[in-house]
Amino acid sequence: MKPVRTLLVSALFLLILLAAFVWLYPHMPARVPTHWNAQGRVNGYMSPLGAVATPMIVIAILAAITLLLPAISPRSYEITPFVSVFVLVMLAVQIFVLISALALLLNATGHAVRMPLICMLGTGVLWMVVGNYMGKLRKNFFIGIRTPWTLASDAAWERTHRMGGWLFMLAGAVVIAIALAGAPMLLMVGMMLCAALIPAIYSYALYRRLEARH
Incomplete structure (x- = not known):
């Protein structure tokens, strides 16, 4: 579209x-x-x-x-x-x-x-949708895992987004599960932070490894 x-x-x-x-x-x-x-x-x-x-x-x-x-x-x-x-x-x-x-x-x-439940379920589904398409994103300044290292390297961008896509889908599924189990919203926040921070850290480590090969 x-x-x-x-x-x-x-x-x-x-x-x-x-x-x-x-x-x-x-x-x-x-x-x-x-x-x-x-x-x-x-x-x-x-x-x-x-x-x-x-x-x-x-x-x-x-x-x-x-x-x-x-x-x-x-x-x-x-x-x-x-x-x-x-x-x-x-x-x-x-x-x-x-x-x-x-x-x-x-x-x-x-x-x-139940608004907290609706928000948690909606967030979980949204993260799974984003994760499903994350690997198809190409290098840009507006959407995706935009760290200095993914923007500096096509390989780092591609591999970080493949890993991040799976991580976002996993985090979304876990958020849905903990929402249905009646767990507190703080767990959802923790999952979102992990899903956001781990790919950023991975992109740095990956970039350093790729640069070391040249």
């Missing part, structure tokens, strides 16, 4: 969210729970309008980024060679925002929606 066509999909996401808000608004309280702490307790509120406007703005920004980045990427670092993968990942993030926002609105109107 071309980046321009994703604007139609993003517009559909916005219409779905707006329609849900109009339908649920009469049943919403003056203050809508919008944030939960690591123990699953509410610690942040917004007005109903703010609760729907925030995710809509995020989706709109993501849609604009999806269209803009392929056009401004510099030579030798173009997104164009893997633009279909880039588009799929950006749409996956928008779907995550959409589902989280719909769950939040339903929770605000008294429906039995």
Whole structure:
């Protein structure tokens, strides 16, 4: 799918969210729970309008980024060679925002929606989707594991992203499992940090090893 066509999909996401808000608004309280702490307790509120406007703005920004980045990427670092993968990942993030926002609105109107569980499951699925496509990313400045060592070496970029893809998929599966088991959100945060830091450290060690061969 071309980046321009994703604007139609993003517009559909916005219409779905707006329609849900109009339908649920009469049943919403003056203050809508919008944030939960690591123990699953509410610690942040917004007005109903703010609760729907925030995710809509995020989706709109993501849609604009999806269209803009392929056009401004510099030579030798173009997104164009893997633009279909880039588009799929950006749409996956928008779907995550959409589902989280719909769950939040339903929770605000008294429906039995466990927001921490929804967020953990959504995060796990998103990380698995990103991990599945990570190995197809090519060197660029905007998306992927962009360390000084992956940007300096095509081989380091490719091998780091292959390893990172498997690690992201594993981390996503573990997050889903611990969410269903009722484990605290702090475990999810720990898994995400590991999945992000290990590939970065690996890229440095790999680059040094590759350089030593020359």
